Structure formats: structure tokens, C-alpha cells
Amino acid sequence: MSKIKKFFSRKKEEAAAFKQKLTGSGMGEGHKLNAPKPEQAAPSGSGSRKKYDAYVPPKRNELSNEARQAANAALARIDKKTSRDFNTSLSAVKAQAKRELEAERRQKEEQLASAEASASNVRCTGGENRNLACEGVFFRCPMISDEILPKAAWKAKIKDFLYQQLEEDRGLTACLIIHNCNVKEKADDCIATLIRYLENLINSPTEEKFCKIRMSNKIFSDKVRYVEGALDVLQAAGFSEVQIDGEPFLLWTREQTEEDLDLPTLVEALKNSETIPLELDRNIKVLLPSQARRVILPDDFYRLSPEEIKKEQQLRSEAIAQAQMLRTKAMREREEQRNLRMYRYALVRVKFPNGLFIQGTFNVFEKITDVFEFVQSCLADESLDFTLVATSEGKLSDEDLEKSLFDCKLIPSTLLLFRANGVSAVGQTELNYLKEELLMLVEAM
Template identity: 80%
Template sequence: MSKIKKFFSKKKEEAAAFKVKLMGSSMGEGHKLNTPKPDAPSSSNSRGRKYEAYVPPKRNELSNEARAAANAALSRIDKKTSREFNTSLSAVKAQAKRELEAERRQKEEASANVEVSASTASTLSGVDNRNMACEGVFFRCPMVSDEILPKKDWKVKIREFLYQQLEEGDRGLTACLIIHNCNVKEKADDCIATLVRYLENLITNPTDEKFLKIRMSNKIFSEKVRYVEGALDVLHAAGFSEVQIDDEPFLLWTREQTEQDLDLPTLVDGLKNSECIPLELDRNLKVLLPSQARRVVLPNDFYRLAPEEIKKEQQLRSEAIQQAQMLRTKAMREREEQRTLRMYRYALVRVKFPNGLVIQGTFNVYEKISDIFEFVQSCLADESLEFNLVATSEGKFGEEDMDKTLFDCKLIPNSLLLFCPETSSSDGNAGDVNYLKEELFMLVQSM
């Protein structure tokens, strides 16, 4: 079986498995809207819960002692607010000191934001590659080859692979993938919808003359099909061939021209189920010395936005901070933080071991904490070793954290986790223990 047929066979199996799972799930018994509902058991019994409905506790009346203490506190507050401003030298100095301290904190916060902007700007300019934490974001594509390449290089490779498959066989199904992988999504979707309509009309009415031919000068055909990569190959595989009728170009269908071992319903399914060939994110594993782990500037590939959009975003954020620095509430700071996190598509995760070595990997921001644990485990000399990871912001990760994403835990755009073995080494100093596979030390020399 060719790679193209394997691809569509896998998609068909996944769709069938999803359908079985969906039908097998308990959806409950329906009822008509105009019929009374049967007496349903209590929610606690039907769901097997042990908890009763929450009843707010009744508040006790204040005792005489508590009421007297409250009144005394209120009277002290009244006295404090009615007191005149203390103009003594010590009081003025204290007030000035407090104001200077507040101003200093304000300046430190502003300079921190400027440093973040400068870091981002240096990332965008790409002037000093020596400070880059990694070279970029890399992917694998097992369907095409075993190479590890950036996404833009894979687009070229996938295009070459599909056109090679087009020459070798499975022309119709390969052309379906070409439409998806070699065109803009909107153009590909419009083209596929039009081709499906052509073929379904032909399947339903195989003898109707108006469905047997397509005028190539037709506006819909010209705009949505003719100039889309792979579209004419699909029609040729379906059995259409170019002819001249009254000095005008047409596509004419004959059953004899249909690709061998391909029928029209299969081709329609191929059009509907085809998609972009998936890429797998490569971890781009690095082993760093403590001095190398100081590089924290990320390349442009980590950003969700284009470089021009990031510059504009940073400029707007700096202006907003300058205008409303003293008025930022907690909610405003949280919104600003979320806005910053959404700028990134990938995250750089570093794990520091007791001996000072650091391993580094690239993750999608929506991957789970469990994926980080699997990554670390794959690097250990003893993969059965029990360990935990500690984040400076989150502390130790527990079982309840395994399904959280890096975005949920704010481990974006880069984070440093500490490796903590569950059982300490009996040899004494944990800093002398090597936990990594020996072959990974070759990666230190390549940095």
C-alpha cells in the first residue's frame, strides 16, 4: 500500500473509531416537550455523590462583648480620621520617605518593562544570534522523511513529495492532498466544495449531458478551480479530459478515462477527508552548561504574531503603561499578562539537574505538564527513576497538574524547572550524581 493510501486509510479508521465511541456513549433517554417529566431520582443518588446540597450556616447574633468591641474599634477609627495632619519634622520626613520609596518602585517597574521590550526587540532584529536560546522551532514529518527541519522548509519538501507521488501513482488521492497542502486555506476550501459538487452531480446523474462537461471559461470554474494547484489533476483522475467544442475549451467526462482502481465516490471521500500533512514538533533537545543556560532570547518562530505586529504590540503596551502606571489594578495587570502570554505559540522549557547541567526542549504552549515529564524521563539513564519537577511559580507538580497546559501554568515563553529525585542517592552528595544518558553529553560539545 502506498503512503498516500495509508494516509487516507488511517483517517478513515480514526473517523470510524470516533463514530463508534460517540454512539457508544450514554446520551440519556429523550422525551417530548409537551409530556410531563417522570419523577427523576435525586442528583446526588444518580451521580453517586456523597455530598448533600450546600446549606449556608445560620449566623449567630453578636454577643454583648463583641458588640462593645466593635463600637470601640469604630470610635478609634473616627478619632484617627478626624485628627489633623501632623506637621512635625519627623512626620514630614517619614511621609517624604514613603513617597520616594513609592516613586522608586514605580521607576523599577517601568525599567523592567523597558527591558522586556528591549529583549523582544533584539529577538525580532536577530542581530546578536549568540544570545539566542535556540536556533528556532523544528519539526518532523514521518510520512515524508526522517529529517528535522523548520516549518518553511517542510512546506517545500511536502510539495516536492506530493508531486513525486503524483507521477508514481494514486493520482486522484494525491491531487486531493496537493489542493490542501499547496494552496491558501480559503482558496482550497472553495475549490474542494466546487469539485465535490461537480462529482456528486455526476454520480447522481451519470447520463445527464449537462453534468458530463464543464465549460472552462465558466466564471465559477475560472475563479475557484482552474488556477488552484491540484484541482485539474483531480478532474483528470476522475475521467475528465480537455476538448474543444465550438472553438471553446471544455472538460468532457468519459468513464474510460477514469483512473484505474479509483471510483468517483472514493474520490469524493478523498476530497472531503483530505487535510494538511501533519508535522510533529521536535523537542530540539539541548544539554547546557550553567553558563550556556543564561541565554534566554527567543527566535521569531516562537511568536504567534508576525514581527511587525509584535513591535506594534510592544509599543502600544509601553504607551499604555506610561499613561496609566499609577492606575493599574490587579485585574488590569492580569489582563496584560494574558495578552502577553497569547503572543507566543511555542515555549522553551529548561530542566536543571543537581549537578548543574540543564536540558532544554521546545513545546507547544498547549501541551500538557505530563508531556514535560515524559520528555525528562526519556533523557534519564534510568528511565524508571521516580522524580518530580519544581517550578519557581507553581512549586512541585502533583497528579492534579498533569492535565494542565503550559499556558495554564504560565510557563511561557521560557521557564526553568528543578529536577528532584524522589529517593536521594546513598553515595552522599546529590550534585555528583549523573542522571542523564551518556550519549546526551555529546550535545554539550555542539553548543
């Protein structure tokens, strides 16, 4: 079965499962009101939060000797300031992190806050040579390949992939081309028009007026003719271009319908087709304290362009100056919500007691539970019980798990402190928290 047919088969199964759930036939076995649910387990010491396994990083093979040597070499590059050879043992990495952590603590909080504020302003002033916290926002597309690419690169790759599949499954592939290669409004209008054409043929296949389409017709020209994939759908349905009285028409005959494809199936495919989903890649980074002091976000994190942001801020400043009045609490909250809506993605950094940081990229509407899953997937001991503390909001409780990063105002960037439950303060700094392969991601200074 081709990838295109697998895509629509999966969509059909999902729709059937949803329908079954609505009808109540898939609601599970009943139980007495005063009886405990059989799958309910006793709460752990940290509350009812379960262990997570939803986020699965890209699979890596077990480290070979060559890979271990490469990891050691990467860690060796961290200490370029010393002329002697760098000790790449785990204890040396921990010692380096401790030294930098102590230096960070000695730095005044006022200076750190000033540096962060300055870094945020650079984004809006369009400063050159910015020391960005990450290179951008990256995605995966399991349906096509295991590559990790920016969204623009994936759009081009998805388009190439679909056109390559066109000869094998013209009708189904063309439905996906309409959704993936056109703007949403144009695609929606085109699909609605195509469905009307095909349903007319299904209901009245002998009606002559439904068997031909004048290509100069305004509705056809505006909503179908120049939409990518639309003419391929009609060709798969059995339409072919002919000349009638010197004017171009599309004429339908049942014999020209694509093999193994009928009109009801094509209508269903048009209704169920959608953009091929991209999965946000966490773009994991492991940082030392000296590398985690500044957060400057790339343009991909913003909904607006730098010029639009600058213009909007200028208009707000002028409006406030003209108003010449104190703002109420409601006005301040509305202003804060407008600022938060500028962002598509959030940069989350988690600081471990041994001084190391991990960094990941999230959609602003992902939930706090997704952050816990991400952190747990990075731990050498994934069974370790832990809590996360937001420097601005305090400890993230079980009630916060279903809230989004947007709801908790943890955007566009946030720092969370990792705490291992049941471990003494001294033991916290001695633990090695991260998986061995993640140490390869420690960046050179």
C-alpha cells in the same frame, strides 16, 4: 501499497474506530461499581502519576568506540580556557558542572533577573548578533523521511514529494496537494466546489449539464481553476479539456476515470484529506550552568514578526499614557493574556541537582504530562521517580498534568527544577541523571 494509499487507509481506520466508540460497541467490558478496575495499579510513592513513554526521541544506534571517542572530544571542548588536556571522564564533567553551579549561586538574584529582562527586550528591539538559546524550531515528518528540518523546509519537501507521487496515484495525491500547497481558505472553498461537481455526477451521471464544466465560469475560475491540485482531481475523476464552439470546457466520460478509482472514493478522499502532519522535534540540548543563564528566543517562537511586536508594544504604551489611570486586576489579566498569545512555542529548561540542564522545544498548548515524558525519556534510569518544580509556580502536582504550558503560564520560556524522590540532598548532587549518548550534546563554550 504506496505512502499515499497508506495515509488514506489510516484515516479510514481512525474514522471507523471513532464511529465504533460513539455507538458504544467499543466501550470495553463492564464491572461492578464497588469492584476495582482490573487494570488499576496501586499508586506509587509520588502519587498517581504514571511512568511515561509517549515521547520517543530519534533512534540512535548503540555507541561504537568511534562515537565514544567523539563524545569525549566534544566534552573536551567544554574547557577551552585551560591549556592542559581536559579529562573527559564522567567525574571531570560533574566536577566542572559543580564549579559552575557554585559560581552561579554566588551571583546575586537581582543581577540575574536584570540580565534575563535585558535578554527579553533584545528580541523586540531587533538587536543584531543575538546569542540565541536555540537555532529555531524544527520538525519531523515520519510519512516522508527521518530528517529534522524547519517548517519552511518541510513545506517545500512535502510539495516535491506529493508531485513525485502524482503519476502513481493522481486522484488521492491531488487531494493532498490541494490541502498542503494552498492557503486553508482557498483549499476549503475548492474542495467544497469539487465535491459538489462529483456528487452531481454520482447522483445524475446521464445529465448533460453535470458532465461538462465551462472553464470561463466565474465559480470555477475563482474557486477551482487556479488552485494547485484541483485540475488533477478532475482529471482523475474522468474530465478532459475540450473545445466547444471555440470555448474551453472540461468534459466528463466514465471511461477516462483513473484506474482503480471511482467517484465515491474520490469524494471520500476529498472530505478526509488534510495537511500532512509534522511532529515537533524537541531539539534537545544539554547545557552547563554558564550556558543556561540567558534566554533569547529566535523569531520562530513568535506568532508576530519583530516589527509587528514592536508596533503593538508602542501602541499599548501610548494607550496607557493617554489613559492616565491605574489599571484594575481584570485589565492586568487581559494584558497578560495578550502577551502570552504572542507565542507559538515554548522553551523548557530542566535543571538537575548536579548542575547540568536539558532543554527542549514544546508547543504552547502541549500538556505538563508531555514535559514529564520528555524528561523521563532523557534519564539514564527511566524508572527513577521524580518531581518537577517551576521556579515561578512551585511544584507541579498531579492536578497540573492535564494543563497546558499556556494554562500554567510557563511560556515563552521556563526553568524547572528536577528532584529525585526518595534520594537524600547529598545523593541528589552525586547522581548521574542523563543517558550517556546525551552527554555528546554538551555544547562547547
